[in-house]
Structure formats: C-alpha cells, structure tokens
Amino acid sequence: MSLTALRNIRRWLLNGETFILVALFISLMLVAVTQIVMRNFFASGIIWAESFVRIAVLWIALIGAMIASRDGQHISIDVVVKKLPAGIRPIAQRLSALFTSAVCYVMTWHSLQFVLQEYRYGGIAFAAVPNWLCEAIIPIAFLIISLRYTISIVLPNSLSQ
Known part of the structure; x- marks a missing residue:
C-alpha cells in the first residue's frame, strides 16, 4: 500500500471521527431542546430523552x-518535561507516551470486560438500544488513544500531524 493511500485512509478516519462528534452534538442539542419545549409547553416529553x-x-x-x-x-x-534539557526531552516524551498508552491499554481491557458483561446481561438503555452498544465507545476510544500513543513512541511527532 502506498504512502498516499495510507494518508488518504488516515484523513478519512479522522474526518469520520469529527463527523460523528458533530452529529452527536447536534442530535444531543435537538433532543434536549425538544424535551425542554415538550415539558414546558405540552406537559409531555420523550420517554428515552434523558437516557439518550x-x-x-x-x-x-x-x-x-x-x-x-x-x-x-x-x-x-x-511541566517537568519542559524544564529538561533539549537532549533529554524526547526521551521523557516517549516515556510519558509509554505510560499513557499502558494506562489506556489497561482501561481498554477492563472496559471491554464491562461491555461484555453488559452484553451478557442484555439490558436496554433507551428505546430498543442495548446497554452494551451504548457503552461500546469506552473500549473503542481507549484502544484508539492507546494505539496513537504507542505510535508516538516510535514516531514522536505523530500526535501533532
């Protein structure tokens, strides 16, 4: 696979993250405002709005x-990294990235166990949406963050590009 193809895939994934974030924020605002209007003016509401x-x-x-x-x-x-001599700073940044990725990998594992437990339990969050599906973002997010910090150990400038 060419470098250009990898850059295109990366750009597509980053744009996808941003799109999902914006779409969620807009839907959150629409549901919240609709709920407020319905409660204040119609003495009604959307049953699943608070959960959503x-x-x-x-x-x-x-x-x-x-x-x-x-x-x-x-x-x-x-603070400590900024005070270190320029020659040591990259090593300290890599150690920090290593620690961050390790913590995020641990969080990935435990949150995945939590989501699997919710899957086995079979509870419903709102409407017909299961709890595990709503909580699936937890291990996904921690895995992506840990992968990014792992990559930054090898490629120190990868987080800012």
Whole structure:
C-alpha cells in the first residue's frame, strides 16, 4: 500500500471521527431542546430523552478525547518535561507516551470486560438500544488513544500531524 493511500485512509478516519462528534452534538442539542419545549409547553416529553442525553454526553466526551489525542492536545503533565534539557526531552516524551498508552491499554481491557458483561446481561438503555452498544465507545476510544500513543513512541511527532 502506498504512502498516499495510507494518508488518504488516515484523513478519512479522522474526518469520520469529527463527523460523528458533530452529529452527536447536534442530535444531543435537538433532543434536549425538544424535551425542554415538550415539558414546558405540552406537559409531555420523550420517554428515552434523558437516557439518550446521558449516553450522547459519554460518546462526545470519549470521541473528544480521541480527537485530542490525535492532535497531541490530550491532558498531560509536562511541566517537568519542559524544564529538561533539549537532549533529554524526547526521551521523557516517549516515556510519558509509554505510560499513557499502558494506562489506556489497561482501561481498554477492563472496559471491554464491562461491555461484555453488559452484553451478557442484555439490558436496554433507551428505546430498543442495548446497554452494551451504548457503552461500546469506552473500549473503542481507549484502544484508539492507546494505539496513537504507542505510535508516538516510535514516531514522536505523530500526535501533532
């Protein structure tokens, strides 16, 4: 596969992340505003609106974290790294990326176990949408973040490109 093809795939995936984030945010706002209007003016509401809003916030937060990690803007404590001599700084950044990816891999594993448990339980989140499907973003997001930080160990500038 050529480098151009890989760049096109990467761009397509990054645009997909952004699209999902924007679509979720718009749907969250529409459902929330509709719910407010229906409750205040019609003494009614959408039965599943509160559940949808909670789950949409979870998805927005985790997709936002994925986007932050792709741009190298994820929360990090880099006060010490900035004070290090320029020659040592890349090593410290790689160690930080290693630690971050390790933590995210552990979170991926445990959140996957949680989602599998929810799948076996078979609960419903809202409408006919199962709990496990709503929670599936948790291991997916942590896996993507951990992969990005793992890549940044080998290619230190990969998070900011």
